[in-house]
Amino acid sequence: LLDEKKGVFSIRVAHNLSERIIREITFAKDENTIGWVVKNKKPLYIKDLEKDKR
Secondary structure, eight states: OEETTTTEEEOSOOSSOOHHHHHHOEEETTSHHHHHHHHHTSOOOOSOTTTOOO
């Protein structure tokens, strides 16, 4: 979910993540793959996330 005031995305539901991680981890909306999707307004399929440089 996007927190527009802070400019970050946060996790609300996830499989195999601890409650602590779900509560604490955020992603800047203009960085990495999340930023690419927001900027381009298109879905993104990544075969190997560790090799992707976005």
